[in-house]
Amino acid sequence: MVFELLGPSLEDLFVFCDRRFSLKTTLLLMDQLLTRFKALHSKRWLHRDVKPQNCLLGIGKNGNVVYLTDFGLSREVITLDEAEELPPKRACLVGTTRFASISGHSGQVQFEKDDLESLGYMMIYFMRGRLP
Template sequence: KQHRYATNLPSNSGGGKNILANNSPAAVGMSIAVDNIHEQQQQLQMQQQHQQQQHQQQNCMLKEMVNDRWRIIERLGSGTFGDVYRAVDIKCETQSVAVKRETHSHGKERTLSREKGYLDIKPDNFLMGVGKTSNTLYIIDFGLAITYRMPNGQHNPMLKERSLVGTPRYCSLNAHNKLSLSRRDDLISLAYILIYFIKGHLPWQGLKYKEMGLSLDEAVRQVKTDYTSGQKAAELRKDLCHQMVQFLDYTLNLRYMDEPDYGHLCRLLGDIMRTNQWSYDMTQLDWYNI
């Protein structure tokens, strides 16, 4: 059967195209959303590369030495912060211990270490696994992702963009100013999300921008500037613990080409967990037994 694109039909796919089959009574009034196959292939390829690299990292751990005494011989499973391995004492093969390989560089750093910038960090794009992967945080929709290095290894130069990239509520001021985005901008967005989770609201939400005589982008940019580095900067940081303030300020002070210190940021978040005596026990999460 022949098919044609019917551009006048509504689409709920968020970017797909509608197809109507010619000469098919059953197809009358029915639209079929077709996703961008190229984008799907790119995302699947990135996922496959991620899984292969994880497998290679696990294999590299085998037969590795710990403190010149313990030799890792097998992977037991996944722990809260990483993989757990069994190691034997090289002086006494019958004695073994469990070794936890902490992953200070969590998923976000691994994404960026592959020289990818995500550029649309927001709660909607994160999913928790279920069952055996209930302690795994997944990130989806790489539609805006970029490679921030050129083939010669140099960082992409900063350019002027034609429009805002990302989601106004969580994007950095650099995005509002239509500048090229990099690793720092993903981390700034992450800081905004954490503040949103802590306070339940961001100062630039729900603006009556039409009454302000501005577009949504312009209104959010104006208020966000005031609260991040302007007269109301202290108000945004009010009621935040000092570690969270440090997290925010660190990300805001990063320059375009800077390589972030992910270990420092992870330690700040770890300090928050310990200070509040929050548990890393994933079995206590609501979705663990789903």
């Protein structure tokens, strides 16, 4: 329902711009997204599915505001002590393969740094038009 109330995703905008954002556009987007993730992490939550399709622009007066959406894979942040107490499990990927952190690929417990790592991959994607 929220998707219908907001504007296009960053992926839609990226395709519209011939799959390349300028350095200025990328930095302005990352500035807003870092603020959003700071707020999310201050509430002790992880997104765990960072990708351009989950970042939507507003509409009207808020057309230049980026919103985070799709919190279906989100979870509360756990401490290192709590992570050590968890029983070992087989590795399974959480999130989208293309933008997942290394810890996400190996099935390890994720922390705030993993959201930021995924955000970094998204920035590279916007600058180069693809990921290596």
